[in-house]
Amino acid sequence: MGSCVCLRQHCCYGGLGGAFQRRGLSSLFREGVVAPGLTAPFYQYHRNRRRVEACVSTGFKELELRSPDLVALEYADLNLTHNVSQELGHVRIRQHVNPLSSSLSVPVEVPDWNQVFRDPTLPLMVDIGSGSGRFLMWLAKRNLVVRNYLGLEIRQKLVKRADVWVKELGLSNIHFMYANATTSFNQLVSTYPGPLMLVSILCPDPYFKRKHHKRRVVQKPLVDSIVNNLAPRGQVFIQSDVLDVALEMRNQFDSLPHVLKHIDEIESSVLCDSEGWLLSNPMGKRTEREIHAEFEGAKIYRRVYQKQVQKALG
Numbered sequence: 043m044g045s046c047v048c049l050r051q052h053c054c055y056g057g058l059g060g061a062f063q064r065r066g067l068s069s070l071f072r073e074g075v076v077a078p079g080l081t082a083p084f085y086q087y088h089r090n091r092r093r094v095e096a097c098v099s100t101g102f103k104e105l106e107l108r109s110p111d112l113v114a115l116e117y118a119d120l121n122l123t124h125n126v127s128q129e130l131g132h133v134r135i136r137q138h139v140n141p142l143s144s145s146l147s148v149p150v151e152v153p154d155w156n157q158v159f160r161d162p163t164l165p166l167m168v169d170i171g172s173g174s175g176r177f178l179m180w181l182a183k184r185n186l187v188v189r190n191y192l193g194l195e196i197r198q199k200l201v202k203r204a205d206v207w208v209k210e211l212g213l214s215n216i217h218f219m220y221a222n223a224t225t226s227f228n229q230l231v232s233t234y235p236g237p238l239m240l241v242s243i244l245c246p247d248p249y250f251k252r253k254h255h256k257r258r259v260v261q262k263p264l265v266d267s268i269v270n271n272l273a274p275r276g277q278v279f280i281q282s283d284v285l286d287v288a289l290e291m292r293n294q295f296d297s298l299p300h301v302l303k304h305i306d307e308i309e310s311s312v313l314c315d316s317e318g319w320l321l322s323n324p325m326g327k328r329t330e331r332e333i334h335a336e337f338e339g340a341k342i343y344r345r346v347y348q349k350q351v352q353k354a355l356g
C-alpha cells in the first residue's frame with residue numbers, strides 16, 4: 043500500500059498518523075487531503091499518488107476515492123440514479139461554451155411560473171451557472187414549502203439531466219432552465235411573482251485567457267440587474283477558487299455600497315479573514331466545483347452581500 047497516513051475522524055487524536063501530528067486535521071481538510079463532510083470514519087492518504095482512501099470500518103473494506111466520488115458521497119442523500127446517460131447520451135462536461143455566440147444571445151422565453159412551481163409566490167433563489175444542479179436540489183429538498191429554486195445553465199445536457207433528477211426526486215419547488223444568464227436573467231426574474239431573495243454565482247467559468255474575459259458571466263449589466271431585482275434584505279452569494287475571478291466579482295459588488303453591504307457588516311457572528319473573504323461556506327453544502335477545488339488544495343474565496351432597505355424620503 044506504500045506510504046500512507048491513516049486518519050481517524052471520530053476517535054481521539056492520539057491514534058492518528060504522522061501527517062495529522064505534523065499538520066493537524068484542519069490543515070489536511072484545507073489542503074483537500076481529507077474532505078469535510080465525509081461520513082466514513084477512516085481516511086487514508088497516499089502522498090505519492092495523491093489520492094484519498096476511505097476505509098469503511100466494517101471489515102476495513104477499502105473504498106478508493108477520487109474527487110467525483112467525494113461529490114457522490116456528499117450528495118448521497120439525494121439518492122440520484124447514475125445511468126441517466128442511457129437516455130441522454132454521455133453527459134460530457136464540455137469545456138468551452140461561448141456565451142457570446144449568436145445562438146446564445148437571444149433571451150429564453152419566460153415560462154408560466156404557475157406551471158413550473160407549485161407556489162410561484164414563494165421567495166426565489168437563482169443559481170447562475172448551476173452545473174449539474176445537485177447543490178440546488180439539495181437546498182430545494184430541505185426547503186420544500188418555503189422557497190423556490192431556479193437554476194440557469196448554459197449547457198443543455200446538464201439541464202436535461204437535472205430535469206430527470208428533479209422528476210425522480212418529485213420536487214415542486216425547483217426548476218432548471220437552459221439559458222444564458224447574461225441575456226436571460228433580467229427577463230426571467232423580473233417576471234417572477236414572488237420576491238427574489240438570493241442569487242448565487244458559484245465558481246463561474248474562469249475563461250483564463252485575457253481575450254476571453256468578456257465571456258465571464260459577472261459583467262456590469264448582470265450585476266445591475268441582480269441588484270435592481272433583489273428584494274430588500276435579499277442576498278448575493280459569490281465564490282470562486284480562482285482569485286482573479288473572485289476579485290473581479292468582488293469589485294463589481296463592492297462598487298455598490300449604497301445598495302449592498304457585506305454580510306459581516308450586518309451580522310457580527312459572520313467571520314472573514316484579514317482580506318475580507320468569508321471563513322466558511324454559508325450554505326452548509328459545497329458545490330461540485332468547490333469539492334473538486336478543495337480536493338486539489340485550492341482556497342475558496344467567498345463573499346455574501348445583502349441589499350439594504352431603502353429609507354423612505356421625508
Ligand SMILES: C[S@@+](CC[C@H](N)C(=O)[O-])C[C@H]1O[C@@H](n2cnc3c(N)ncnc32)[C@H](O)[C@@H]1O
Nearest residue numbers: 141171173195196222223244245247329330331
Ligand atoms: C465551473 S462550473 C460551476 C458549476 C457550479 N456552480 C459549481 O460550483 O459546481 C460553471 C458553470 O456555469 C455555466 N455557465 C457559464 N456561463 C454561463 C452563462 N452565461 N449562463 C449560464 N450558465 C453559465 C457553465 O456551463 C458551468 O456549468
